[in-house]
Amino acid sequence: MKITPTAISDVLVIEPTVFGDARGFFFESFSQKVFEEAVGRRVQFVQDNHSRSAKGVLRGLHYQIHQPQGKLIRVVRGSVFDVAVDIRRSSSTFGSWVGVELTEFNHKQLWVPEGFAHGFVVGADPTEVLYKTTDYYAPEHERSIVWNDPSLAIEWPGLGSAPTLSAKDKAALPLTNAEVFP
Numbered sequence: 001m002k003i004t005p006t007a008i009s010d011v012l013v014i015e016p017t018v019f020g021d022a023r024g025f026f027f028e029s030f031s032q033k034v035f036e037e038a039v040g041r042r043v044q045f046v047q048d049n050h051s052r053s054a055k056g057v058l059r060g061l062h063y064q065i066h067q068p069q070g071k072l073i074r075v076v077r078g079s080v081f082d083v084a085v086d087i088r089r090s091s092s093t094f095g096s097w098v099g100v101e102l103t104e105f106n107h108k109q110l111w112v113p114e115g116f117a118h119g120f121v122v123g124a125d126p127t128e129v130l131y132k133t134t135d136y137y138a139p140e141h142e143r144s145i146v147w148n149d150p151s152l153a154i155e156w157p158g159l160g161s162a163p164t165l166s167a168k169d170k171a172a173l174p175l176t177n178a179e180v181f182p
Ligand SMILES: Cc1cn([C@H]2C[C@H](O)[C@@H](COP(=O)(O)OP(=O)(O)O[C@H]3O[C@H](C)C(=O)[C@H](O)[C@H]3O)O2)c(=O)[nH]c1=O
Pocket: 049, 051, 059, 060, 062, 063, 071, 118, 119, 120, 137, 166
């Protein structure tokens, strides 16, 4: 397991040790002990999510303002460019973003702690994303920030044409209008 901090130090890239042989491969996709050693604190996941998307779909940028969710994201089929945006007002990196390509082939995972907005754009057809969350889904607390907020200037790759968005994401507002964390 290789742990690499991103430019926003709380956001980590986790790469499992993959054991390949003539049959294929094996790797431990999650170990509570290894994960907590990497993060440096106790973390309890309570929910697993699974979404499938076509190429060109963009989901996000989402967060829960109450019952905030830490997320551990990985791709088991296809690829995404996964983005975390720091929306902790007290953070020195408030309004900054990091993006990492997660694919079925690089086996990379992204740890996005509570206090961040999260989203991804899909680079292959179809793509399946699995992720663990540290609190339960609470739609009444869910908030969105628009994917192409000029104040964030996220460099989404592969968007030759407009992404495929949900109605909710089409209606999302910029960070300046969003509720953020202390
Ligand atoms: C997130 C979620 C959704 N749902 C239901 C609600 C809707 O009927 C349906 C699709 O929900 P939504 O369009 O919000 O799904 P995404 O756009 O993939 O949302 C996710 O996208 C970004 C990438 C995130 O980081 C969040 O985990 C989450 O907001 O699943 C549930 O029942 N439980 C859940 O935890």
